[in-house]
Structures are given as C-alpha cells and as structure tokens.
Amino acid sequence: AQTVTQSQPEMSVQEAETVTLSCTYDTSENNYYLFWYKQPPSRQMILVIRQEAYKQQNATENRFSVNFQKAAKSFSLKISDSQLGDTAMYFCAFMTIQGAQKLVFGQGTRLTINP
Amino acid sequence: DAMVIQNPRYQVTQFGKPVTLSCSQTLNHNVMYWYQQKSSQAPKLLFHYYDKDFNNEADTPDNFQSRRPNTSFCFLDIRSPGLGDAAMYLCATSRVYPANEQFFGPGTRLTVL
Numbered sequence: 001a002q003t004v005t006q007s008q009p010e011m012s013v014q015e016a017e018t019v020t021l022s023c024t025y026d027t028s029e030n031n032y033y034l035f036w037y038k039q040p041p042s043r044q045m046i047l048v049i050r051q052e053a054y055k056q057q058n059a060t061e062n063r064f065s066v067n068f069q070k071a072a073k074s075f076s077l078k079i080s081d082s083q084l085g086d087t088a089m090y091f092c093a094f095m096t097i098q099g100a101q102k103l104v105f106g107q108g109t110r111l112t113i114n115p
Numbered sequence: 116d117a118m119v120i121q122n123p124r125y126q127v128t129q130f131g132k133p134v135t136l137s138c139s140q141t142l143n144h145n146v147m148y149w150y151q152q153k154s155s156q157a158p159k160l161l162f163h164y165y166d167k168d169f170n171n172e173a174d175t176p177d178n179f180q181s182r183r184p185n186t187s188f189c190f191l192d193i194r195s196p197g198l199g200d201a202a203m204y205l206c207a208t209s210r211v212y213p214a215n216e217q218f219f220g221p222g223t224r225l226t227v228l
Binding site: 035037042044045046047050089091101102103105106107108110 | 209211218
C-alpha cells in the first residue's frame with residue numbers, strides 16, 4: 001500500500017519569503033500522479049499543482065513549483081514570494097494511474113504567512 | 116461555472132437521528148467521492164462511485180451509506196450518528212480518463228448533539 005508522509009506539521013514565514021514544504025511517499029509503482037492540495041481556513045480544497053511521475057520536468061504554476069525526485073520518492077512544494085492568501089493547510093497526495101483512482105493524502109502541513 | 120455543490124453547509128443532528136448530506140456536480144464527471152475530515156487531519160475516503168458502481172472502503176462503518184440516483188447527485192446517509200461522526204464531510208468528483216485531479220466541494224460540517 002502507498003503511504004505519504006509530510007514531516008512538517010506547521011510552518012510559518014513572513015510575507016514575500018520563499019517556503020518549501022516537504023513530502024515523501026512510498027510506492028512500488030512506476031507510473032503515478034502526485035498532487036499538492038491547498039485547504040484555506042474556509043475549508044474548500046483546491047488543487048495547487050500536479051506532477052506525472054513519467055515526466056522528468058518539475059511542474060510549475062506561477063509562484064508554485066515542485067522538486068520531484070523520483071528515485072528518492074520525494075515531492076516538495078516551493079512557494080515563492082509568499083502572500084497572506086497562501087495561509088492554509090497543504091496536503092500532499094498520491095494517486096495510482098491503474099485501478100481505482102483514489103487519493104492517498106499526507107497528514108498535512110499548516111502554513112501561516114505573517115504580514 | 117462548473118462546480119461541486121454541497122448542501123447544507125452546516126448540519127446539526129441529535130445522537131442517533133438519521134441525517135442525509137447532499138452533493139451535486141455540474142462537471143459531468145464519472146466518479147464521485149465522499150470523504151470524512153476531522154479537525155486538523157487529512158480527508159479519509161469513505162466510498163466512491165464510478166458511474167453507478169459503488170466502492171466501499173474496507174474500514175468504512177456500516178453506519179454510513181450512499182446513494183447516487185444519477186450522474187449529477189450523490190447522497191451520504193448516516194443512519195445513526197454518534198458523537199464520533201462529528202466532522203467535515205467532503206464530496207469530490209473526477210473524470211476517469213485521463214486520470215486527473217479531484218474537484219472538491221466546500222464541505223458540510225456535521226455537529227452531533
């Protein structure tokens with residue numbers, strides 16, 4: 001079974017700083033998807049960024065980028081020029097390509113951006 | 116805008132009194148999921164539908180049931196809510212092919228008195 005581990009329960013940075021959230025996972029599969037989801041205090045979960053395991057290039061979405069290290073099974077999220085609106089719970093998640101498309105979530109990292 | 120809608124946003128029920136939570140989607144996605152999320156925890160998958168095929172997670176209590184009368188709607192029924200069932204319940208949808216992200220609704224916060 002797949003597992004996802006986020007080792008940082010809480011993080012706090014100043015506005016405009018860069019912050020990196022860590023995520024490691026365990027799987028025996030070769031092809032899969034990895035996601036970072038954001039859940040702000042209003043609670044609606046939204047997708048931040050997605051990475052397909054077969055792609056070597058790291059995904060980027062504006063201020064958000066990932067460092068995907070397949071051999072190390074690591075998938076960290078970097079937020080550049082952090083903004084107050086980035087304050088949220090961030091969940092790393094894994095999904096297999098084959099079979100049932102179920103997300104396996106990490107425990108989450110609560111990120112606070114301070115003014 | 117296409118979206119996932121959950122009603123009600125807040126639900127208060129009494130211990131043992133059945134309750135139904137509703138989810139609808141305008142995305143026309145094949146798959147609909149129900150998650151339970153307790154405070155400061157990751158969402159826990161209860162079950163999902165692939166079209167009309169129901170898939171229950173092994174550790175989902177029998178107290179939780181679901182119905183999907185059509186593509187757009189899915190319901191979560193809690194037959195006899197206990198205090199431990201107080202949580203946020205999230206509905207999500209996704210396409211099957213290509214495998215893709217899940218789109219989440221805003222959730223229903225259930226309080227059990």
